[in-house]
Amino acid sequence: MxxxxxxxxxxxxxxxxxxxxxxxxxxxxxxxxxxxxxxxxxxxxxxxxxxxxxxxxxxxxxxxxxxxxxxxxxxxxxxxxxxxxxxxxxxxxxxxxxxxxxxxxxxxxxxxxxxMLTNGSRKYKLNKYLFSLKQNELSVADYYTSMSSLWKKIESMKVLPTVSTVNEEITALLKAIETIKEEVRLFQFLNDFNEVYGAQRIELLMLSPLPTVEVACAAFQQEESQREALNVSAETEVAAMYSLGYVEKRTGTPCTACGVKGHLSSKCWTIHGYPKWHYKHNRNNSKANGSGKKWSGDKIKMVNAAQSSGGEQGVVFSLQQLQQFLAMMPGTVS
Known part of the structure; x- marks a missing residue:
C-alpha cells in the first residue's frame, strides 16, 4: 500500500x-x-x-x-x-x-x-432545564450557548421517520416545519432575557419575517458591547428603572416629581440627577430642582418623607408646593 x-x-x-x-x-x-x-x-x-x-x-x-x-x-x-x-x-x-x-x-x-436513553423522564428533565433557564448574570454568548446546547440534546432524542421520496410538497412541508421550530426557539430565547434588553426585544419582534435565533443573538451581543463600552450596566438599579420606565410608562401611579408613570419620586432622575450615560446628564443635572442648583440631601429627605407620609393620609404635595414650602423655611439652601 x-x-x-x-x-x-x-x-x-x-x-x-x-x-x-x-x-x-x-x-x-x-x-x-x-x-x-x-x-x-x-x-x-x-x-x-x-x-x-x-x-x-x-x-x-x-x-x-x-x-x-x-x-x-x-x-x-x-x-x-x-x-x-x-x-x-x-x-x-x-x-x-x-x-x-x-x-x-x-x-x-x-x-x-x-x-442510549430516550425515555420520558430524560426528555422531561431537559425540557425543565430549558424552561427554567434565565439570563440573569450570564453574558449573551453564554446564555445562547446554554440554551442552544439544550435544544440540540432535546432534538437528538426525537425520532422521525425517514423520507425516501422527496417532491415539492414534501420539501415545502419540511421547510414550514423548520420555520415553526425556529420561531419557537426564538420566542424561548427572547422570553428569558433580562428586562434591560426590552427595547431590543420589541424591535426584533416587529420584524417581518421574524429573524433567526442567531440574528437575534448577534443583535443582543452588539447592544451588550455598547452598554459595556458606555458603562451602562454599572448600576443595576438605574438600568432596571430605565427599562421599567420604558415598559411600564402607561401603568402604575405617576411620579409626583416629573409626572411620568413607572417609578417613584424617591428614584426620580429629575431630583437625583441623570446618570452619566444619559443624554440629559450635562444639560439637566444643574436644573434638577428648577433653580440652577442641585437639591441638598436634607431637602431630598424632606421631600421623600413628606410624600411618603402624605401618601399614607391620602394627601400628596406637588413638586412646586414642596419647593415653595422649603424656600420659606429658615436654614435651608435653595
Missing amino acids: ATGSRFSFADMQNPLFFHPSDGPTSICVPKLQGASNYRAWHRSMEIQLASKRKLGFVDGSVKKSAIDATEAAQWETCNNMIISWLHSNITDAVKRSVLFINLASEVWKQLEKRF
Whole structure:
C-alpha cells in the first residue's frame, strides 16, 4: 500500500490504512461515565473515528474480507486498534462489561443499548432545564450557548421517520416545519432575557419575517458591547428603572416629581440627577430642582418623607408646593 515513507492519496482513502503515528491513545475524548454523558461521548467518538476513516468499523459497513487473507489480517489489526480506542475512552467500570467482546461494532452496539436513553423522564428533565433557564448574570454568548446546547440534546432524542421520496410538497412541508421550530426557539430565547434588553426585544419582534435565533443573538451581543463600552450596566438599579420606565410608562401611579408613570419620586432622575450615560446628564443635572442648583440631601429627605407620609393620609404635595414650602423655611439652601 505504500512505498518507502510516502503514502499515496489512494492509500490514505482506504479504511484499512493506518498512519505510523496511530496508536492506542491516538483518540482522546472525555471518558464515558454512563447515561449522563453518553450522547456527548457518542458524538465525540463519531467525529474522531470519521476523521480517521474508521467509522465503518463500528457501524458495520466495513466488512472483513473472506477471499483476501492479507486484507483480512489488516482488518483484524484495524478492529483491534479501534477496540483499544474505545477502551481508553471509557471508565474502568464500563470497560469491564465489554472487555471480552472481540468486535468493535459489537462493543459500540453494546454501549448504545446500555446507555442510549430516550425515555420520558430524560426528555422531561431537559425540557425543565430549558424552561427554567434565565439570563440573569450570564453574558449573551453564554446564555445562547446554554440554551442552544439544550435544544440540540432535546432534538437528538426525537425520532422521525425517514423520507425516501422527496417532491415539492414534501420539501415545502419540511421547510414550514423548520420555520415553526425556529420561531419557537426564538420566542424561548427572547422570553428569558433580562428586562434591560426590552427595547431590543420589541424591535426584533416587529420584524417581518421574524429573524433567526442567531440574528437575534448577534443583535443582543452588539447592544451588550455598547452598554459595556458606555458603562451602562454599572448600576443595576438605574438600568432596571430605565427599562421599567420604558415598559411600564402607561401603568402604575405617576411620579409626583416629573409626572411620568413607572417609578417613584424617591428614584426620580429629575431630583437625583441623570446618570452619566444619559443624554440629559450635562444639560439637566444643574436644573434638577428648577433653580440652577442641585437639591441638598436634607431637602431630598424632606421631600421623600413628606410624600411618603402624605401618601399614607391620602394627601400628596406637588413638586412646586414642596419647593415653595422649603424656600420659606429658615436654614435651608435653595
